Amino acid sequence: MSLVFTLALRNLFQDRLRFIASLMGIVFSVVLVLVQMGLYFGFSGMITTMIDHTSTDLWIVSTGAKYFEDLSLLNTRMRDRLLAIEGVSEVVPGVVGFSAWSLPDGAMTSVVVVGSDVADHGVSPWNVVEGTAQSLATPGTVVIDRTYFDRLGVSGGVGATAQIRALPVTVGAVTDGIRSFTTTPYVFTDLRGARAYIGLPGGFTSHFLVRLKPGADIERTRQNILSNISGIQALTPDQFREQSRSFWLFSTGAGAALVAGALLGVIVGTVIVAQTLYSSTKDHLYEFATLRAMGASNSYIYQVIICQALVNAIIGFVIAALIGAAIVHFTAKSALQVVITPNLIIELFFVTIFMCIVSAITAIFRVVRVDPAIVLTR
Amino acid sequence: MTEPVIEAANVSKSFGSGPGWVQALKNVNLTLNGGELTVLMGPSGSGKTTLLSILGCMLAPSGGTVRVCGTSTSGARPEELAKIRRQHIGFVFQAYHLFSTLTAAENVLLALDVRGERGPKAMAKTEEILASVGLTSKMASFPRQLSGGEQQRVAIARAIVAEPSAILADEPTAALDAVNGQATMTILSTIAKERGRAVLVVTHDPRLFGFADRIVHIEDGSVTREQFTDLKSI
Numbered sequence: 015m016s017l018v019f020t021l022a023l024r025n026l027f028q029d030r031l032r033f034i035a036s037l038m039g040i041v042f043s044v045v046l047v048l049v050q051m052g053l054y055f056g057f058s059g060m061i062t063t064m065i066d067h068t069s070t071d072l073w074i075v076s077t078g079a080k081y082f083e084d085l086s087l088l089n090t091r092m093r094d095r096l097l098a099i100e101g102v103s104e105v106v107p108g109v110v111g112f113s114a115w116s117l118p119d120g121a122m123t124s125v126v127v128v129g130s131d132v133a134d135h136g137v138s139p140w141n142v143v144e145g146t147a148q149s150l151a152t153p154g155t156v157v158i159d160r161t162y163f164d165r166l167g168v169s170g171g172v173g174a175t176a177q178i179r180a181l182p183v184t185v186g187a188v189t190d191g192i193r194s195f196t197t198t199p200y201v202f203t204d205l206r207g208a209r210a211y212i213g214l215p216g217g218f219t220s221h222f223l224v225r226l227k228p229g230a231d232i233e234r235t236r237q238n239i240l241s242n243i244s245g246i247q248a249l250t251p252d253q254f255r256e257q258s259r260s261f262w263l264f265s266t267g268a269g270a271a272l273v274a275g276a277l278l279g280v281i282v283g284t285v286i287v288a289q290t291l292y293s294s295t296k297d298h299l300y301e302f303a304t305l306r307a308m309g310a311s312n313s314y315i316y317q318v319i320i321c322q323a324l325v326n327a328i329i330g331f332v333i334a335a336l337i338g339a340a341i342v343h344f345t346a347k348s349a350l351q352v353v354i355t356p357n358l359i360i361e362l363f364f365v366t367i368f369m370c371i372v373s374a375i376t377a378i379f380r381v382v383r384v385d386p387a388i389v390l391t392r
Numbered sequence: 393m394t395e396p397v398i399e400a401a402n403v404s405k406s407f408g409s410g411p412g413w414v415q416a417l418k419n420v421n422l423t424l425n426g427g428e429l430t431v432l433m434g435p436s437g438s439g440k441t442t443l444l445s446i447l448g449c450m451l452a453p454s455g456g457t458v459r460v461c462g463t464s465t466s467g468a469r470p471e472e473l474a475k476i477r478r479q480h481i482g483f484v485f486q487a488y489h490l491f492s493t494l495t496a497a498e499n500v501l502l503a504l505d506v507r508g509e510r511g512p513k514a515m516a517k518t519e520e521i522l523a524s525v526g527l528t529s530k531m532a533s534f535p536r537q538l539s540g541g542e543q544q545r546v547a548i549a550r551a552i553v554a555e556p557s558a559i560l561a562d563e564p565t566a567a568l569d570a571v572n573g574q575a576t577m578t579i580l581s582t583i584a585k586e587r588g589r590a591v592l593v594v595t596h597d598p599r600l601f602g603f604a605d606r607i608v609h610i611e612d613g614s615v616t617r618e619q620f621t622d623l624k625s626i
């Protein structure tokens with residue numbers, strides 16, 4: 015094995031304090047990027063969670079609706095027109111809208127009411143940990159997520175009572191992990207109840223889920239719907255997901271802020287590692303000059319510096335990944351979930367390697383300029 | 393007649409420009425031959441180090457030519473000069489310039505590593521060379537654990553392990569006491585005689601003359617005198 019690795023490793027470990035400072039820089043940077051990107055993925059997941067957990071071929075919403083919770087009003091008579099279109103098998107109405115949940119102390123908090131009839135297999139609760147989703151067949155029953163118990167002033171889960179817009183409701187089931195991007199709790203209920211809680215007139219709905227007959231072409235049916243009915247969007251789940259993400263993450267700037275934070279992390283990490291490698295190289299300048307005097311090729315010398323950068327990157331990344339795993343664990347049950355996917359870990363590993371190699375460039379420039387003859391003057 | 397290992401012809405070197413212009417070497421002619429230990433002698437600022445740098449392909453001359461083992465260094469790029477150094481020249485420095493984080497054996501091994509020689513064969517060569525300079529027991533020691541004389545012997549072992557044609561030593565005894573200085577010169581002399589290498593030693597110390605086959609005097613950038621140890625001046 016080449017001595018490049020030995021030399022690089024020992025040079026790094028010779029000044030432990032500097033090495034630790036460099037590692038801290040990398041760990042800080044990688045954790046920052048992990049958290050920012052983890053929040054980005056967490057938010058992305060929350061934004062599309064209703065779409066992800068609903069079985070349908072097409073979503074029908076009004077032209078202005080940009081995301082699931084965006085209140086759009088469609089006339090319920092449209093259902094018959096949709097059913098008349100070739101290829102359409104089933105049309106399920108659903109209601110979504112904001113309302114006010116009364117807390118035990120008399121105060122109010124906003125909730126997003128999601129209404130659909132259980133028998134229609136519309137937007138229904140999942141991850142039910144207490145009670146059953148079928149309880150929604152009983153009027154005045156709601157399903158809430160346990161993450162929001164405190165927020166809704168609910169204690170005791172199933173059987174707990176409250177009021178929405180002064181109308182009494184009873185908790186019929188409890189879910190785990192259904193969180194909204196806006197942090198406003200989702201409250202599942204039946205279609206009629208939802209209209210009442212939102213204050214929506216009887217002849218209106220927020221969306222239709224369109225399911226197709228076996229073998230029907232989705233795109234052709236979509237185009238047929240659009241050409242037959244005006245003022246609506248007919249979106250495949252993928253299109254609706256993309257539209258929702260695009261609105262929340264980029265139109266509002268929330269996603270851009272997260273990506274900017276991640277970029278800042280990469281820049282900070284690069285600068286810190288660059289400074290450390292540069293000062294380490296400066297300290298060992300006579301050794302690098304000696305290597306040059308001995309006839310070491312430029313690539314041999316670059317290897318020593320890059321090897322130092324890689325050791326920094328690998329150790330720093332491992333520590334950061336462990337911290338990241340702890341953050342994921344501790345945020346798993348919170349409303350602000352950090353989601354770290356295997357792909358994110360792999361990509362971030364390569365970003366860390368890239369960051370450290372870029373950091374090595376200043377040190378390499380310094381070494382390239384070293385005159386080997388300086389070893390004769392000291 | 394064998395070809396000189398290093399041959400400098402009409403070498404001149406100047407630094408700076410305008411009022412700061414300095415001519416460090418003026419038309420220097422010098423050949424270093426295999427099996428010969430040459431001592432380069434001169435006062436401070438006479439151009440000894442500049443000449444050593446040019447002969448060692450670390451500095452390009454302003455004028456004249458340098459040939460190393462028949463290869464001209466004129467117009468060579470830094471990477472090409474590095475290759476010539478790697479293949480033909482070993483250096484011994486006054487300050488040793490050992491790698492503080494490497495053991496004595498690793499310091500020697502490094503000279504082979506930069507040439508791409510690795511593995512058990514390189515290790516065996518390293519052990520043999522360190523044994524030849526009397527440092528078998530110090531192979532695993534770091535430079536800070538070695539005396540000045542021992543460090544200089546490691547530096548010599550590093551310079552010769554790859555069997556270069558020329559060894560250029562810059563004041564190799566300046567930091568050593570008399571006993572270690574004599575021991576170092578004995579090793580360098582042996583390298584010249586027994587291994588047939590061209591050895592150039594730059595020094596101020598007249599006590600080293602006894603080891604020289606040839607003494608070259610330099611003053612104000614010019615070779616003023618060249619004498620063989622049988623005192624036959626040319």
